[in-house]
Amino acid sequence: MKRVGIEVSIAIAEAAALAEVEVVSAYPITPQTHIVEHLAELVANGELNAEFITVESEHTAMSAALGASLAGARAFTSTSSQGLALMNEIVYITSSMRAPVVMALANRSLSAPISIWNDHSDVMNERDTGWISIFANNGQEAYDLTFMAFKIGEHPNVLLPVMINFDGFILTHVIEPVWMFDKEEVKDFLPPYEHPYKLDVDRPTSHGPVGLPDIYTEAKKQQEEAIRNSRKIIDAVWDEFAERFGRRYRAVEEYYADDAEIVLLTQGSVTEAAQVVVDEMRKRGKKWGVVELRLWRPFPFEDLKKVLCNNNIKCVVVLDRAISFGGQLGIVMSEVRSALYHEKNKPMVVGVTAGLGGRDIRFDEYVKMYEIGEKCLKEEKEPDKVIIVGLRE
């Protein structure tokens, strides 16, 4: 392992190359472009023995990755925002056909108005497509999680696609120190990919057949069980990685949650920013903490309950980076609230939305989020709508 200063996009591409992907099928889109650009370079230079398919759209990028994966090749794609939205049809089909494609998703807001900057509206729009979905909050995590995604998705008991989320620009375009592996070190960590029913002329199979009303329900139940059961493999892969390489990943990460009164629940790079705020405010006597929902799908119900219903947490302020229009506004907030619904000593759940379309969240705005929690606790009332922090009105 060597620690190098590297642009996070390049590190993510190197993680795919480390996994010796056999097919890269991708279309460039800001802020993901450097990832596929670097992979194209590695293939062109002969450093990576893969087929790089230059497609005419993201819809095809996903289609080709799906086909390659079912033909038995380790397949990788990467996209952002509008690109993911255009892929949508095949994103759903890829998980339903059980093809363990890995996607690096540089999170970016959806148009309109046109925005190339970061929020989570792209991934939230794909919430129910049946992919395993994991958030990284820095370059190291994006590198490690992308590499491990292949081992998780390709496991014969899983066979599901995995998307790794990392914030566009905030991570993709930043140079960070990243511990990078050399091939030898990880050689036996990632076994070769074997799809049990791959497309094979010697043993013909049909994929993607019609499912009449007498089959469709059972097919969906099977898929739902598969993603639920993938949790065991996710934990096992992360555990093995921790034992061998020393970096541990958990479905729900905590920061001072064990003695905090109020925690901010985050996903992605805002996690570390919130931790800095907590460090500073603890000096000023505030019992605040941070809980990060790293694993988005399958949703870690039990872990979340264990962390949040620990008697000392009185209020959890959920920071959403996307909006569900006309619904609860906060997508993560409503999921967290319903996950805790049956718990006896559940904390108050308060929703805030911020950092949309690339707007920075300032120190005082994080403080404001905790203060909203304090106010709700004092008034003993959960607000009936999500509060947009930093909104001009």
Added chain:
Amino acid sequence: MRLKERPKWQELLPGCVIDEPGNSVNYKTGDWKTLKPVVDKQKCIRCGTCWIFCPEYAYEEDEYGYFNPNYDYCKGCGICAVECPARCIRMEREEE
């Protein structure tokens, strides 16, 4: 087959893969149709156009070179009747 006798979710292969090549012959789609093609052999010129155009591959050639629709698979779309150059295929109601 009755709904209850169809496979349980645990019995389906991942992603509903079909690992038995050619098993679509076991699935008779003939009962989907309301009209069936009837060939008038007096007028048939044995050109095979019906056999080429049928989307269900339902036509089978017999030993005399005539093409006969297999009603187990014919869905009654009527394409053959439209395409037949001799106009010798008539679509008849099933129950007639």
